[in-house]
Amino acid sequence: MAAPTQTHGLTYADLARFPEDRQRRELVGGQLFVSPAPRPRHQDAVLELAHRLRAHVDAHGGKVYVAPLDVFFAEDTVVEPDVVYLAPEHLGQIEERFVRGAPDLVAEVCSPATRHVDLVVKKALYERAGVSAYWVVDLDAERVEVYRLGDDGYGHPRILERGDTLTAPLLPGLGLAVDALLGPPDAATGG
Numbered sequence: 001m002a003a004p005t006q007t008h009g010l011t012y013a014d015l016a017r018f019p020e021d022r023q024r025r026e027l028v029g030g031q032l033f034v035s036p037a038p039r040p041r042h043q044d045a046v047l048e049l050a051h052r053l054r055a056h057v058d059a060h061g062g063k064v065y066v067a068p069l070d071v072f073f074a075e076d077t078v079v080e081p082d083v084v085y086l087a088p089e090h091l092g093q094i095e096e097r098f099v100r101g102a103p104d105l106v107a108e109v110c111s112p113a114t115r116h117v118d119l120v121v122k123k124a125l126y127e128r129a130g131v132s133a134y135w136v137v138d139l140d141a142e143r144v145e146v147y148r149l150g151d152d153g154y155g156h157p158r159i160l161e162r163g164d165t166l167t168a169p170l171l172p173g174l175g176l177a178v179d180a181l182l183g184p185p186d187a188a189t190g191g
Helices: 012-016 040-060 088-093 115-129 178-182 185-190
Strands: 024-028 031-035 063-066 070-074 077-079 083-086 098-100 105-110 133-138 143-148 158-161
Touching: 012 024, 024 115, 031 115, 040 063, 040 083, 040 105, 040 133, 040 178, 077 115, 083 088, 105 115, 115 133, 115 143, 143 178
Parallel strands: 070 098, 105 133
Antiparallel strands: 024 031, 024 077, 063 083, 070 077, 083 105, 133 143, 143 158
């Protein structure tokens, strides 16, 4: 079966027809977004965050996943966040092929290729869908943007820089040094 050639009006079934080629394909409102395989520094940040969240899950329950794993919001809206956390009371959202609905926490490690999608398109999606916490690890800006869902949506992010510690009411006891997420300062040139 051939992969779809259009980039709009797609569904999850269309997404499944694309080849396995190390490209990340996501749908938001039927629109296709494609990004290449991430760079080593990106993966270092993802693994550091996942490692710390996994330690929290081991102590407090819940589940943490890293990409590639689909998060299914609707037939035409399926994304692969870098890191997904589900609280113990939401483990019923885990299905055989994907997580259905809004995770408690989504984290994206953005790069120049994904900056607009992460900070605009996905942020709006996660806010509309009811994702309680959205973290953007921005390796180029050397900071972490922390969004927390309130009565008026996400509002302004809390900006964390080197020397700061990432904490979250959703994850009591978690304290993650922003420096550990960003990696050594000289790694900034490593993409």
